[in-house]
Amino acid sequence: MGRFLRKLVPGHASLISSALVMSTAVLLSALGALWWTVQQAQVAESHASAARTLQAIAQTVGAQLERGIADRDLAGIRMIVLEAARGGRLSMCRVVLGDGSVLADSDVGAITSKTIPEKLPPVSSAALGEHRFELAIPGRGTAILEMQPSAESAEPQSLQFAFAGIAVGALVAVGAASVVIRRRGRPFTLVADALSAVASGERDLAALELADSTGGVGTAWNEFLRELARHRARERLESVASGRVNDSAHDDLALKLVDSMWHGVVFADEEMRIRYCNGAAAIFLGGTRESLAGTPIAECLKSSETGEGLLRLSDAKNRGRVVFECGVGEGDVRTVLRVSARSVAAGGYAILLEDVTQQRVADRSKNAFVEQATHELRTPLTNIRLYVEALIDNPNSEVATRSQHLNVVNQEVRRLERIVGDMLSVSEIEAGTLKLALHDVRLPSLFTDLEAEFAGPARAKNIALKFDLHPKLPTIVGDRDKLILAITNVIGNAIKYTPEGGTVRVSARPVDSDLVVEVADSGIGIRAEDIERVFERFYRAHDPRVEKIVGTGLGLALARDVLRLHGGDISVQSTPDRGSTFALKFPIRSPMSRAA
Amino acid sequence: MAKVTGGAPMAKQTLLIVDDEPCVTFMLASRFRELGFEVHTADNGEQAIEIARTVELAAVISDFQMPRKDGLQLARELRQLPSTANVPVVMLTARGHRLSPRELQETGIQHVMPKPFSARELQNIIQEVCGHSREAA
Numbered sequence: 001m002g003r004f005l006r007k008l009v010p011g012h013a014s015l016i017s018s019a020l021v022m023s024t025a026v027l028l029s030a031l032g033a034l035w036w037t038v039q040q041a042q043v044a045e046s047h048a049s050a051a052r053t054l055q056a057i058a059q060t061v062g063a064q065l066e067r068g069i070a071d072r073d074l075a076g077i078r079m080i081v082l083e084a085a086r087g088g089r090l091s092m093c094r095v096v097l098g099d100g101s102v103l104a105d106s107d108v109g110a111i112t113s114k115t116i117p118e119k120l121p122p123v124s125s126a127a128l129g130e131h132r133f134e135l136a137i138p139g140r141g142t143a144i145l146e147m148q149p150s151a152e153s154a155e156p157q158s159l160q161f162a163f164a165g166i167a168v169g170a171l172v173a174v175g176a177a178s179v180v181i182r183r184r185g186r187p188f189t190l191v192a193d194a195l196s197a198v199a200s201g202e203r204d205l206a207a208l209e210l211a212d213s214t215g216g217v218g219t220a221w222n223e224f225l226r227e228l229a230r231h232r233a234r235e236r237l238e239s240v241a242s243g244r245v246n247d248s249a250h251d252d253l254a255l256k257l258v259d260s261m262w263h264g265v266v267f268a269d270e271e272m273r274i275r276y277c278n279g280a281a282a283i284f285l286g287g288t289r290e291s292l293a294g295t296p297i298a299e300c301l302k303s304s305e306t307g308e309g310l311l312r313l314s315d316a317k318n319r320g321r322v323v324f325e326c327g328v329g330e331g332d333v334r335t336v337l338r339v340s341a342r343s344v345a346a347g348g349y350a351i352l353l354e355d356v357t358q359q360r361v362a363d364r365s366k367n368a369f370v371e372q373a374t375h376e377l378r379t380p381l382t383n384i385r386l387y388v389e390a391l392i393d394n395p396n397s398e399v400a401t402r403s404q405h406l407n408v409v410n411q412e413v414r415r416l417e418r419i420v421g422d423m424l425s426v427s428e429i430e431a432g433t434l435k436l437a438l439h440d441v442r443l444p445s446l447f448t449d450l451e452a453e454f455a456g457p458a459r460a461k462n463i464a465l466k467f468d469l470h471p472k473l474p475t476i477v478g479d480r481d482k483l484i485l486a487i488t489n490v491i492g493n494a495i496k497y498t499p500e501g502g503t504v505r506v507s508a509r510p511v512d513s514d515l516v517v518e519v520a521d522s523g524i525g526i527r528a529e530d531i532e533r534v535f536e537r538f539y540r541a542h543d544p545r546v547e548k549i550v551g552t553g554l555g556l557a558l559a560r561d562v563l564r565l566h567g568g569d570i571s572v573q574s575t576p577d578r579g580s581t582f583a584l585k586f587p588i589r590s591p592m593s594r595a596a
Numbered sequence: 597m598a599k600v601t602g603g604a605p606m607a608k609q610t611l612l613i614v615d616d617e618p619c620v621t622f623m624l625a626s627r628f629r630e631l632g633f634e635v636h637t638a639d640n641g642e643q644a645i646e647i648a649r650t651v652e653l654a655a656v657i658s659d660f661q662m663p664r665k666d667g668l669q670l671a672r673e674l675r676q677l678p679s680t681a682n683v684p685v686v687m688l689t690a691r692g693h694r695l696s697p698r699e700l701q702e703t704g705i706q707h708v709m710p711k712p713f714s715a716r717e718l719q720n721i722i723q724e725v726c727g728h729s730r731e732a733a
Contacts, residue, residue: 375661378690382712383619389715390623408619460618545663 092148187217233346264353380412443473489555498523525576609654641665671703
């Protein structure tokens with residue numbers, strides 16, 4: 001939409017500005033013509049008025065001059081001329097005789113006659129005119145009073161300023177008008193742009209709405225758009241409800257998309273009856289799309305959470321949207337659905353159904369893990385605390401007793417280390433950061449360590465722990481700590497799940513290019529339904545005999561991860577109540593020291 | 597319950613300690629024996645019930661999570677046996693397990709001690725519930 005506007009605005013702006021320029025030009029030329037006409041009239045008027053002024057001056061000054069000439073008062077005449085020129089704002093005022101000699105002149109340098117003759121030379125009538133007046137002196141003849149009005153007094157200056165003012169004012173007014181017109185006209189321009197956008201295929205009505213700053217026109221336009229949206233939504237709802245094929249390919253595509261979604265999508269009317277649902281929703285709701293149409297949604301999602309959740313929808317403070325989880329189905333096929341419902345402007349509700357069963361199962365496993373891990377950590381901590389306390393409380397106890405207590409503490413600290421190591425490794429595997437630190441690993445010493453490690457726990461449970469090692473165990477390349485962790489977890493499990501008096505046999509031998517470690521116990525065994533899952537993280541068999549024994553459900557998962565990182569694997573064979581045999585296999589690679 | 601009366605010579609009180617962790621039963625047993633108790637140990641609830649049927653007990657210390665029969669079941673059953681109905685039970689729990697007041701009422705569990713716990717504290721509690729004192733021992 002924005003793109004449309006940007007594309008369209010310059011064109012419209014130039015249209016507006018060219019209209020403005022044209023109207024300004026017309027206005028200015030009209031003003032010019034008016035100015036010229038007025039100027040002409042003014043000039044004519046000023047000429048007439050100047051003539052009248054000269055006439056008046058001639059009348060008053062003329063009488064004085066006639067008297068002065070009669071009296072032959074040359075100085076007086078000259079004074080009068082100077083005063084007349086100054087007072088009448090004349091550029092020139094003089095007295096000329098019929099022979100052309102100048103008797104007096106406002107420009108003193110122009111005087112040619114120094115005396116007033118007894119008899120004045122005759123003056124031809126042709127010499128008189130607009131600016132030349134006859135001075136008649138009785139008994140002596142005639143002279144001429146010649147006057148020239150000053151040039152500036154002929155130009156009406158005030159009018160010029162007025163016109164300039166009007167012109168500037170007109171320009172400013174035109175400018176202001178153009179700004180006002182532009183501003184006032186902007187909503188119309190935007191509406192026009194929006195309409196062009198619609199014509200070019202814009203379907204999102206919300207995008208066509210104008211900003212509030214556009215005033216009444218904008219508000220009206222927006223109201224119109226919303227009404228249109230409501231109308232469209234009603235139409236679509238009806239067409240969907242009646243299963244009519246949509247008219248536009250666009251809507252058809254959207255509907256296909258919704259139909260093929262793996263989330264359930266439901267459209268319900270104001271009474272929460274299903275008007276439309278996609279395929280996934282139909283499966284979640286346990287019906288077909290046809291059979292579900294018109295059914296109240298609460299009847300399909302039968303749970304207390306549904307009723308409560310939908311009730312919250314009408315609560316104003318939830319602003320027309322709620323999210324809740326509810327269980328549907330029975331027993332093994334029980335599904336946990338997350339229901340997100342929100343009211344739709346056109347009426348009714350859009351409801352999204354997501355299957356969160358897997359997430360909830362994972363959550364439960366993790367919670368169980370945390371619970372188990374806490375227990376696992378508390379058990380050795382309890383022992384450490386009890387035995388350290390005994391050592392402190394009985395400082396004078398026998399050496400044998402003290403060393404026995406310290407042995408227990410030592411053993412429990414090792415147990416803590418293992419648990420913490422397991423947890424760290426699992427979190428590393430989860431985060432994908434578990435790396436092997438590859439070194440040469442001498443297998444005979446590795447098994448000697450393991451034998452020493454488990455001698456105590458086996459004895460405590462009266463279990464016969466036997467190590468049956470190939471006499472020539474090779475040196476391999478691997479991560480010693482991680483391999484110990486893996487084998488320890490398997491042997492530890494064997495002891496844990498073998499009742500008192502049982503046996504655990506550990507064997508190690510090369511088979512082809514692999515090393516095979518087998519841990520066989522005479523324990524409780526693994527039921528067939530659990531055998532596939534014992535290597536899953538956090539998995540613990542739902543077997544009452546197993547549930548009583550603490551464990552994190554991590555040990556075997558971790559062992560498998562470690563072996564697979566080494567290029568090997570782990571497998572198990574088991575008979576319930578007879579025992580299990582775990583086989584750990586990993587490739588023998590030539591030691592690094594030799595390869596280097 | 598063997599309540600000691602008046603100036604009669606004090607008979608040895610008997611404790612039953614139940615835990616599937618041999619280190620725990622061993623340590624607690626030796627501690628309470630030193631304090632003058634007679635101590636029986638069991639590593640699960642079933643075994644504990646067998647002992648409770650035959651021995652007159654002053655108190656029972658039991659772990660919560662155990663194979664075969666857990667601590668809560670054990671406490672319930674002890675409550676139902678006429679000879680042990682009033683024997684105080686101290687429950688050791690490793691899960692931070694919170695027992696509801698109703699569960700405590702039903703089972704007669706007098707104290708819940710979260711693991712890891714202090715043997716000294718346990719000793720104080722047992723002496724309190726048995727009306728036993730260090731001096732008397």
